[in-house]
Amino acid sequence: MNMPSVILKSTVLATCIFWIIIISENFQSGMIPFIFLSIIPISICCTITILFTVMPFFWFKSDGLRNETVFKKYFPFYTIVSFCLCLYGVFELTFAISFFVSAFFTTMQSWVWIVKDN
Amino acid sequence: MKNIPLLIGAFLFSTLFYQYSIGLNLSLFCLLTIVILIIYNKNLFKKKSNIIFSVVFVITATSVFIYKSNLSIIAYLVAFLTLIGNVSEQNSSLYVNWLNGLYTSIAAFFHRKFNSIEKGKNVQPKQKTDYLHLIKIIGIPLITVIIFISLYKKGNPMFNELITKIDFSFINIQWLLVSFLGYYLLSNISKPIQIDSATIYDLNTGNSLKVKGDLVVDRLRKENQLGFTLILLLNILIVFFLITDITYLISTNDFRASAISNQVHNGINTLIASIIIAIIIILYFFRGNLNFYKDNKNLRIVTYAWITLNLMLIINIVIKDCQYIYYFGFTYKRIGVLIYLLLTIIGLLTTSIKVKQIKNFWYLFRVNTLTAFTILIISSTINWDNYITYYNLNYAQSMDFNYLLNLSNNNTFILKNYADENNLTEGKKSLIEKKHKTYLIELKSKKWQEIQYDNLKLNKD
Incomplete structure (x- = not known):
């Protein structure tokens, strides 16, 4: 499994979603350095999320179980739980909407990348 | 061509919801959903269940x-998920419809992407898109043109004026993001998908x-023997x-709100x-082969007796609740108690049907979720605030005026009519006037997207 590639792609996707939402509200040229700086914390978040919430499904799968089967079996429930948590986060911390939206879409896409890379 | 209805739908979605609160837009979105579902799943809409759930969805949209x-x-949200779930699989239970509906709405795009990867393994691979080249042919000319524009601006005042006049403020990124969300x-709901494991398990499980x-x-x-002794003792x-409770009910003269409330x-x-506990115990004893044991007649009798006694307990509570409503009027909590009792x-x-006809746990779950869903839909069509206010003002022996004021605008x-037609204290009158x-x-x-039925009433007046 090409983990660095998945984490890299996830970081780029998360950064794009995160900043598009923020820029859509209010864009100032002073933000540009922060866009590049934010890549560091975003990549840490992506790595932790993927390693601790997505990868265990593939690492601890039963012997002989294909990655496609793991996806079909666990992805729907992971999605529903992730959606509920992100929705709760959006309602509780309205200012962090860009964080929760990017978290949701990035984790979903990272599942697809993990299966595809395999 | 295939995506044109979706693009039109996305444009309508933004027009309906961008920076607007809920009103007519939610009702129109219901029609949009049904149209999209019919366009992409024509054949499935010949099935009765899909038509019924569409009608239910329209009813909730009208209620909103x-x-x-x-x-x-x-x-409305529950009816939406039910309809989407039912289009994905017509024969599954209601709770599986909700799961499928939710999964379709939030992640069908990624599920389809995964399916295309799986299918792609069996077909000849398509030529890979050269993203680097794509970035080059878009990025390099764009940057070069921007540099040259800034150079020419300095060299020619007329060109500078022309460029300054170009105004991109009409492009609203947030509006575009809402369109994208739409x-x-x-696109997710256009072709509903299923959670295979849950749907297959449900379809293979009978009642x-x-x-x-x-x-x-x-x-x-x-x-x-254990079941009989336990349920007999509980009886x-x-x-x-029940005897002590009914005796108390008949003998008590304490009609203070706090006493009845307690x-x-x-x-x-x-x-x-x-x-x-009753349902868990009954489910435990009637979970398997005891249902087919020929000498279980006594156990069945005490079980039915226990169910009947529990029903009597409910009737007892209904009487208390009605007494409470008669003296102190309706509140949401008191109505909630009645609905809970109905569900019970x-x-x-x-x-009792499960015990009599030897049904399994899933039967109970299926029938009861359907009942809860039906009651939810019926409840949503009732203007509770209006009825509570009407009853409390006209029939209750005493009532909490502030409670009525704090209800929604429905x-x-x-309240205004009541204040005009009756002699109320100045304080109460002014509070009603303020609310009105x-x-x-x-x-x-309100903008047209946000209007509700009361707007139409206002225009008539």
Whole structure:
């Protein structure tokens, strides 16, 4: 499994979603350095999320179980739980909407990348 | 061509929801959803169940337009998920429809992407897109043109003026993001998908119990004895409880709100615990082969007796709740108690059917979720605030005026009429006037996307 590639792609996707939402509200040229700086914390978040919430499904799968089967079996429930948590986060911390939206879409896409890379 | 309805839908989605509160837009979105579903799933809409759930969805959308209450919005969302889930699989249970509906709405795009990867393994790989080249042919000319524009601006004042006049402020990124969200949602629901594991398990599970392995008579006899003794003792206990409770109900003269409130709430707590334990015990003893044991007649009799006694307990609480309503008027909590009691009665009746007709746990779950769904939809079509206000003002022996004032705006007009036709204290009158004026201002400031039924009433007047 090409983990660095998945984490890299996830970081780029998360950064794009995160900043598009923020820029859509209010864009100032002073933000540009922060866009590049934010890549560091975003990549840490992506790595932790993927390693601790997505990868265990593939690492601890039963012997002989294909990655496609793991996806079909666990992805729907992971999605529903992730959606509920992100929705709760959006309602509780309205200012962090860009964080929760990017978290949701990035984790979903990272599942697809993990299966595809395999 | 295939995506044109979705693109139009996304544009409509933004037009309906961008920076607007809920009103007519939610009702129109219901029609948009049904149109998209019909366009992409023509054949499935010949099935009766899909038509029925579409009608239910339209009913909840109308309720949102008329009352705009939290209950009608919840019912709308549940009806939406039910319809989407039912289009994905017509024969599955209601709770599986909800799961499929939710999964489709939030992640069908990624599921389809995964499916295309899986299919792609069996077909010849397509030529890979050269993203680097794509970035080059878009990025390099764009950057070069921007550099040259800034150079020419300095060299020619007329060119500079022309460039300065170009105004991109009409492009609203947030509006585009909402459109994108609309496209994502509509594209997800256009071809509903399923959670395979849950759907297949549900389709393969019937409602009836079957004999598991051999009937070990000795073990079944012991289990039958244990069940009979336990439920008989519980019967005796509940009879004793009912006798003391009815005696108290007849003999008491304490009609203070706090006293009746305590009785109803304690009764409800007792009831919740009693019913849950009753159903768990019944499900435990009638979970397997004991259903087919020929000497289980006595166990069945005490079980039916226990269910009947629990029903009597419910009737007892209904009387207390009605007494409470008669003296102190309706509140949401008191109506909630009545609805809970109705659900409990249905739950107990379905449990007795389960015992009589040897049904399994899934039967109970299916029938009771359908009942809860039906009650939710019916409840969402009722203007509760209006009825509560009307009853409390005209029939209740005493009532809490501030409670009526704090209800939603659905009772504003009835309060206003009451204030005009009756002699109220100045304080109460001014509070009603204030609520009425605030509501009128709110209604008049609404955009067409946000209007509700009361706006139409206002225009008529």
